[in-house]
Amino acid sequence: MTTAPINKVMPLSLVDGPGNRSTIFFQGCNLACAYCHNPETQNQCHHCGICVSGCPSGALTKADGRVNWDPEVCVQCDQCIHVCSSNASPKVRHLTPEEIFEEIQKNLPFIRGITVSGGESTLYPHFIKELFTIARAHGLTCLIDSNGTTDLTSYPALLALCEGVMLDVKAWDQQTYQKITGGLTNAVVKKNLHHLACCNKLEEIRIVCLPGEVDAEAVISGIAETIGENVTDVKLKLITFRSNGVNGRLQNTPSPDDTYMQQLLQQAYELGFEKAVIVS
Amino acid sequence: MSQVLDMVTSQKLTYEQKVMSLAHAAEDTLSVLNIPEKTRYYFEINAIDDLYEGSAPYRPRYIMPDYEHLLTNGSEFLRIEPPEDIDELLNSLMIFYKHVPSITGFPVYLGNIDKLIEPFLDGVSDKKAKKKLRLFLNYLDRTITDSFCHANIGPEATRAGKLILELEKELQNAVPNFTLKYDPAITPDDYAELAVHASLYCANPAFCNHHIHQKTYPTDYGISSCYNILPIGGGAHTLSRITLPGLANVATSTEQFLYELLPDCLEALGGYMNERIRFLVEQSGFFESSFLVKEGFIDANNFIGMLGITGLAECTNILMGENEKRYGHDSEADDLAEQIMKVISNFAAQFPAKYSNISGGQLMLHAQVGMDYDIGITSGVRIPVSDELENIYDHLRHSARFHREITTGCGDIFPIETTGRNNPSAILDIVKGAFSLGSKYMSFYEENSDLVRITGYLVKRSEMEKYRDEQVVLQNTTQLGTSNYDHNHLKDRKVRGV
Ligand code: SF4
Ligand code: SF4
Numbered sequence: 001m002t003t004a005p006i007n008k009v010m011p012l013s014l015v016d017g018p019g020n021r022s023t024i025f026f027q028g029c030n031l032a033c034a035y036c037h038n039p040e041t042q043n044q045c046h047h048c049g050i051c052v053s054g055c056p057s058g059a060l061t062k063a064d065g066r067v068n069w070d071p072e073v074c075v076q077c078d079q080c081i082h083v084c085s086s087n088a089s090p091k092v093r094h095l096t097p098e099e100i101f102e103e104i105q106k107n108l109p110f111i112r113g114i115t116v117s118g119g120e121s122t123l124y125p126h127f128i129k130e131l132f133t134i135a136r137a138h139g140l141t142c143l144i145d146s147n148g149t150t151d152l153t154s155y156p157a158l159l160a161l162c163e164g165v166m167l168d169v170k171a172w173d174q175q176t177y178q179k180i181t182g183g184l185t186n187a188v189v190k191k192n193l194h195h196l197a198c199c200n201k202l203e204e205i206r207i208v209c210l211p212g213e214v215d216a217e218a219v220i221s222g223i224a225e226t227i228g229e230n231v232t233d234v235k236l237k238l239i240t241f242r243s244n245g246v247n248g249r250l251q252n253t254p255s256p257d258d259t260y261m262q263q264l265l266q267q268a269y270e271l272g273f274e275k276a277v278i279v280s
Numbered sequence: 281m282s283q284v285l286d287m288v289t290s291q292k293l294t295y296e297q298k299v300m301s302l303a304h305a306a307e308d309t310l311s312v313l314n315i316p317e318k319t320r321y322y323f324e325i326n327a328i329d330d331l332y333e334g335s336a337p338y339r340p341r342y343i344m345p346d347y348e349h350l351l352t353n354g355s356e357f358l359r360i361e362p363p364e365d366i367d368e369l370l371n372s373l374m375i376f377y378k379h380v381p382s383i384t385g386f387p388v389y390l391g392n393i394d395k396l397i398e399p400f401l402d403g404v405s406d407k408k409a410k411k412k413l414r415l416f417l418n419y420l421d422r423t424i425t426d427s428f429c430h431a432n433i434g435p436e437a438t439r440a441g442k443l444i445l446e447l448e449k450e451l452q453n454a455v456p457n458f459t460l461k462y463d464p465a466i467t468p469d470d471y472a473e474l475a476v477h478a479s480l481y482c483a484n485p486a487f488c489n490h491h492i493h494q495k496t497y498p499t500d501y502g503i504s505s506c507y508n509i510l511p512i513g514g515g516a517h518t519l520s521r522i523t524l525p526g527l528a529n530v531a532t533s534t535e536q537f538l539y540e541l542l543p544d545c546l547e548a549l550g551g552y553m554n555e556r557i558r559f560l561v562e563q564s565g566f567f568e569s570s571f572l573v574k575e576g577f578i579d580a581n582n583f584i585g586m587l588g589i590t591g592l593a594e595c596t597n598i599l600m601g602e603n604e605k606r607y608g609h610d611s612e613a614d615d616l617a618e619q620i621m622k623v624i625s626n627f628a629a630q631f632p633a634k635y636s637n638i639s640g641g642q643l644m645l646h647a648q649v650g651m652d653y654d655i656g657i658t659s660g661v662r663i664p665v666s667d668e669l670e671n672i673y674d675h676l677r678h679s680a681r682f683h684r685e686i687t688t689g690c691g692d693i694f695p696i697e698t699t700g701r702n703n704p705s706a707i708l709d710i711v712k713g714a715f716s717l718g719s720k721y722m723s724f725y726e727e728n729s730d731l732v733r734i735t736g737y738l739v740k741r742s743e744m745e746k747y748r749d750e751q752v753v754l755q756n757t758t759q760l761g762t763s764n765y766d767h768n769h770l771k772d773r774k775v776r777g778v
Contacts, residue, residue: 011673012672012673012710014697014702014703014706014777015699015703015706016703018712019703019706019709020706021706076316106673108714109673109713109717110673110676110709110710110712110714111709112709114528236738272439279702
């Protein structure tokens with residue numbers, strides 16, 4: 001049976017996507033963005049056991065070289081996440097699509113759909129395809145939140161099942177991209193951008209804005225060039241960098257000021273992004 | 281008499297508030313109601329409450345005039361011709377409202393306001409219409425100095441409704457309350473989303489399950505005061521309540537409560553309500569003398585008696601005793617609560633209520649939202665503040681279950697994280713889900729909003745600050761709201777979001 005590592009299933013989301021949705025966070029990401037807000041979703045636990053002794057509730061135990069987590073006992077203090085130096089979490093469950101859907105079903109009739117997020121959900125394309133098939137059979141719409149590093153042109157069936165992709169475009173210049181994400185190349189992201197726009201599956205584009213680290217101006221004009229006339233329809237979110245939750249070299253970096261964000265918004269408007277917004 | 285002198289010399293009451301308090305004190309010197317010994321006992325143990333309705337009823341508690349009638353016929357008594365343009369309409373309404381009595385001394389129902397205004401907007405630009413409506417709305421807020429006042433919009437989308445929503449966001453008025461009669465089959469999503477969005481700025485409008493409520497009466501319904509669902513062209517003679525925890529406190533066992541005490545107390549309450557209705561209809565002279573009756577704005581046959589219920593949560597918890605199973609959290613407790621509700625609704629179904637034709641001669645149940653003096657008694661059938669269910673869906677499923685028996689007003693209030701403003705469609709999805717399960721009424725306000733919903737009415741936090749600071753405040757509901765907010769720790773209401 002296929003399972004995937006799941007960090008958590010959130011019953012509701014007032015912010016992401018059209019309408020109210022349940023969000024499934026996968027564990028594990030192929031990037032390591034310097035501004036990541038939930039770095040504990042980046043890596044798989046390697047069972048070193050460091051977090052076990054600090055758990056106040058006894059939810060963590062170590063047996064046969066594996067760290068086990070008991071969700072019934074856990075008090076969600078996140079102590080384990082704070083002490084883990086591997087950007088992992090012991091609170092990950094390996095679930096099948098059916099098991100995930102059992103949890104989601106409890107949220108009906110209050111949601112209109114589901115969103116897969118991460119980590120990076122597209123590292124498990126076959127798995128999300130199965131999950132989407134079940135969700136659609138229950139009348140739910142499906143969205144993918146992705147960093148765009150999986151070549152989605154290879155998964156037409158998956159795209160057919162989903163309403164659209166919310167795509168992070170993290171940088172335009174290759175070196176800038178490497179520095180902020182730790183990834184090798186953003187060529188696939190650009191390819192996805194073009195492909196999703198062509199097949200009308202570009203639900204939203206996100207740029208986390210931090211001058212000096214992210215070439216947001218180039219990203220905005222690069223996207224406009226790539227997606228052509230789709231600029232008027234696509235939602236563009238200019239996200240103001242915030243340091244809360246961030247680990248590592250940017251953890252004390254201040255947010256860009258309002259003037260800068262407004263300049264970006266202005267640029268986006270001028271390039272025809274009618275649905276551009278600043279997320280503060 | 282010293283109480284009267286206190287009113288006269290108070291420096292915390294406006295002139296208008298003094299006059300009303302004095303009138304109330306005068307009414308209470310009368311004892312015209314025949315109240316049996318047993319009923320007095322239930323009053324004493326705080327199991328029955330007349331909700332400050334006064335001891336000699338001389339007007340129905342809530343009046344729901346048929347304002348459409350004003351549009352077609354004008355009023356002879358008030359010397360108003362049927363209005364022909366928007367200025368005449370708004371002016372006629374302003375005059376008329378002044379003459380609609382109620383328990384609060386102010387009109388509790390202002391009509392399906394968007395429907396009244398819409399036909400007069402033809403040829404009036406948005407800008408012009410907004411200017412006129414702004415003046416109108418501010419007039420209402422500054423002269424109806426009591427938040428138990430309600431106007432309705434929907435379920436259809438109208439230009440008038442849209443302009444009102446836009447203005448409310450800007451004006452931040454506590455009066456009137458607005459309710460959107462919401463039916464996903466009729467109300468367009470973008471209109472309902474506009475309403476959600478507005479409510480996250482000004483706590484208005486609230487959402488009423490139109491699909492369910494439209495079947496309440498043979499005539500159209502309106503939402504008045506602290507969300508009472510009442511027939512238009514009539515209203516409520518009276519609202520008295522059973523304060524369930526007061527009764528549970530004297531119970532010797534759960535069985536004795538369910539099968540002896542509760543039926544006996546309900547009998548006493550029903551008798552008391554009938555006695556109020558009798559005096560109002562047969563002796564007070566209201567229905568004989570009011571121009572509202574004579575000119576057909578209301579009809580004596582369209583009034584009902586509302587039997588209020590409050591504190592179901594605490595009552596259940598008292599009866600559950602020491603075993604720590606509690607209302608909202610344990611199925612055993614909820615099953616008991618449902619049994620209590622069944623006893624009450626069975627009582628209402630068979631008790632003959634006087635002068636209540638439109639409800640088939642029955643009292644109708646209402647989730648009474650509480651009084652300023654209630655301490656440790658949760659509104660209606662709500663789950664107590666700070667004991668709310670972690671998962672909002674579970675909370676709403678619970679609401680739907682306990683809203684079922686209550687026909688004339690029952691709702692929940694949710695503070696929402698500021699980020700909710702970015703995606704009103706998410707909140708609308710939750711409303712749709714809740715309504716499809718049978719939840720009857722929902723309202724929202726943004727977590728830091730100046731305007732907050734107390735039990736059903738709105739008060740400004742800034743005004744409460746002034747009142748705590750011993751200053752005179754314009755709206756008397758600020759006084760009620762402040763004690764309620766403090767006594768019931770409303771600032772601790774669970775904020776919903778993510
Ligand atoms: S979560 Fe981190 S600290 Fe805990 S066992 Fe896994 S790798 Fe080690
Ligand atoms: S969050 Fe982690 S440390 Fe805290 S109780 Fe749960 S498992 Fe233990």
